[in-house]
Amino acid sequence: MSDHLTDEEQVEKVKAWLKENGMSIVAGVVIGLGGIFGWQFWDSYQVNRAAEGAEAYDRFVQTAEQSEPGATAEALAGLDAGFANTAYSRFASLELARQQAETGDLDGAMATLENTRAGISDTAMQSVIDLRLARLLVSLGKLDEAGTIIDRLGSGAFAAEAASLRGQIAYMQGNTEDARTALEEARALGASDEVVNYLLTELQEET
Numbered sequence: 162m163s164d165h166l167t168d169e170e171q172v173e174k175v176k177a178w179l180k181e182n183g184m185s186i187v188a189g190v191v192i193g194l195g196g197i198f199g200w201q202f203w204d205s206y207q208v209n210r211a212a213e214g215a216e217a218y219d220r221f222v223q224t225a226e227q228s229e230p231g232a233t234a235e236a237l238a239g240l241d242a243g244f245a246n247t248a249y250s251r252f253a254s255l256e257l258a259r260q261q262a263e264t265g266d267l268d269g270a271m272a273t274l275e276n277t278r279a280g281i282s283d284t285a286m287q288s289v290i291d292l293r294l295a296r297l298l299v300s301l302g303k304l305d306e307a308g309t310i311i312d313r314l315g316s317g318a319f320a321a322e323a324a325s326l327r328g329q330i331a332y333m334q335g336n337t338e339d340a341r342t343a344l345e346e347a348r349a350l351g352a353s354d355e356v357v358n359y360l361l362t363e364l365q366e367e368t
Contacts, residue, residue, distance in 0.1 A: 218249040225253070230260045230269070246280055255293070262297060271297050288319045295326050304330045321350035325357050332360050340364060 217240050224236035237253045244250055254277040261270035271294065278290045291310050298307035308330055314323040328343030341364050347357050 214244050214247060214249045217244055218253065221249075221253050225256050225260070228260055228263075230257065230264055230266065233257050233260055251277055251281060251286060255289070258293065262300075267297055267301055271301075285318070288314055288317065292319055292322055292326070299326065299330060299333075304334060321347050321352040324350060325352045325354060328360060329356060332364070337364055337367065 221233075221236045221240045225233045227233075234257055237250070237257050240253050241250050254273055258270040258273040258277075261267075261273060274290050274294050274297070278287060278294075281287060281290075291314055295307045295310045298304070298310065307326065311323050311326050311330075314320070324343050324347035328340045328347055331337075331340035331343055340360065344357050344361050344364070348361070
């Protein structure tokens with residue numbers, strides 16, 4: 162008996178093997194192709210969403226340029242309808258808060274910033290919002306609350322700004338030594354706002 166299978170026997174063995182394993186092969190191919198096309202679809206979807214978001218934000222900016230908080234708030238609501246909890250929405254919220262603060266609606270600006278912060282987990286954006294909240298609280302005379310917010314900024318990228326605000330708060334509270342220490346720290350860290358230099362000059366004249 163030959164050690165080699167005849168052509169007919171080889172065909173029959175292939176048929177039998179395919180009968181047992183064919184569906185798993187087909188399923189594997191389908192899953193593989195599905196993954197490829199699924200990823201391509203998702204990638205295309207992401208690109209399209211980014212483009213749509215940029216267009217929506219551009220429309221918001223055109224309205225915000227009028228510097229009318231009411232109209233800006235309406236434009237933000239329209240942006241949020243399709244792009245809530247995105248970078249577009251967050252930057253738009255910061256612009257609305259800025260306009261509210263500049264027109265004297267400090268409480269409205271506080272509410273806008275607090276609502277925005279509550280919905281994000283990005284630490285850099287949280288720090289930006291915390292700095293703005295602290296400045297607003299200082300403007301409202303709520304110095305202790307402002308200090309609490311500044312304390313959670315730590316020693317990251319906004320350390321200079323945080324030290325500057327700590328110094329301003331200490332100065333307003335009459336703690337001259339603490340104010341000098343914080344302001345000198347802010348200047349050493351590269352703070353460039355004129356308030357730091359002004360207050361350090363004032364403290365120097367008081368000694």
